[in-house]
Amino acid sequence: MLGVRSLHGLWLRWNRRASARRSAGDWTRDCVVIHGLGVGIEQTARFLSVERSFEEFEAWIVGLNGGTLERERIDRINAALSGEAYAAQTRQRHAEIETMPAVLDATDLADWQEHGYVVLREAIPPDACAATVEAICRHIDIDAGDPSTWPARRHCQGIMVQLFQHAALEVARRSSRIHKACAQLWGHADLIATNDRCGFNPPENAAFRFPGPHLHWDAEPTPPIGFGVQGILYLTDTGPDQGAFCCVPGFHREFDEWLRALPAGCNPYDRIPHEAAIPIPGHAGDMVLWHHGLPHGSSPNRTARPRFVQYLTMFPARIGASSARSAT
Ligand SMILES: O=C(O)CCC(=O)C(=O)O
Structure with a gap:
């Protein structure tokens, strides 16, 4: 037994046990546990979509972590969920991030307030971008420079690449610069990386049409939309x-009012103002962070070069801190 608080309850609920009931806090707790254990939400859902014993589930998690799960990870999750004090290592990391110089300046923060997004420049260095692109190419079995290899790519769902664990991905997940940017938006550094x-x-061509994701929300479009930060890292x-x-x-500033003004029974998705959407370009290593109230999505690639990205954000570890809001 790994001794991770709430893991058994998660397994019961996700493994489709009829006896398992969901409560309002379950989703937040599940996110802390899953991301805290170094696994992905989507891959966990897939793993537990067929009957698995709890022992199999724990062994799978350990396997994805290279055969050993750092004690610090488990302690951190347990402290976050119980409200107990963090171990010294975690407290020190939080202090480092709190005291490091700001990475988003006053203009960035004003942009965040007004537009609901900000671009963190040079979030990770060029060599880390190149290593991550290399890891993606190996995983999907393509050559980034040879378009003839792109159609046969493997392990993809639309434009999503099912790569969740790789040393190259850890650079961004452990980046102080990204952590600091998220801490500035959330107002504290006690955050877990997804x-x-x-x-x-x-690129689009006769054989490939952009499949989405088109404009959508990952948050439930019901008021109040609250506060949440999402992110994408250009590689x-x-x-x-x-x-x-x-x-x-x-859109985040008017979202609640907009939702309340919709006619009864109207699906918010039918009213997304597509004409108001704009593309946010960036250089390799730049990260776009956006408020979860913005309708967002990807777009068709009309150039000759593919786009490579890593999806990543950070969210509060302590239950109840999720509605914290600060960008000042
Ligand atoms: O890949 C993109 O540009 C969009 C990503 C997206 O829609 C999401 O992360 O929810």
Whole structure:
């Protein structure tokens, strides 16, 4: 037994046990446990979509962590969920991030307030971008420089690459610069990095049409929308027509009112203002962080170069801190 608080309950609920009931806090707790253990939400859902014993589940988690799970990870999750004090190593990390100089300046923060997104420049260095692109290419079995290899790519769901664990992905997940940016937006450094996947958005052609994701929300579109931060890290230079991330700037400020004004029974998705969406280009290593109230999605790649990305954000570890809001 790993001794991870709430893991058994998660397994019961996700393994489709009829006896397992969901409570309002379950989702937040599950996110802390899953990402805290270094696994992805989507891959966990897939693993538990068939009957698995709890022992198999724990062994799978350990396997994904290279055969050993750091004690610090488990202690951190347990302290976050119980409200007990963190171990010294975790407290020291938080202090380092709190005291490091700001990475988002006053203009960035004003942009965040007004537009609901900000671009963190040079979030990770060029060699880390190149290593991650290399890891993606190996995983999907393509040559980034040879378009003839792109159609046969493996381990993809649309433009999503099902790569969740790799040493190269850890650079961004453990980056102080990214952590600091997220801490500035959330107002504190007690954040957990998501173990999200990667993306490969190849140029459109006769055989490939952009499959989405089109404009959507990952948060439930019901008021109050609350506060949440999402992120995407460009691993190669990405022009506005190169399958760039798109969003409707400023929508987070009017979202609740907009939702309340919709006619009864109207699906918010039918009213997304597509014409107001803009692409957000960036250089390799730049990271777009956006408020979860913005309609957002990717876009068709109309160039000759594919887009490579890593999806990543950070969210509060302590239950109840999720509604914290600060960008000042
Ligand atoms: O890949 C993109 O540009 C969009 C990503 C997205 O829609 C999401 O992370 O929810």
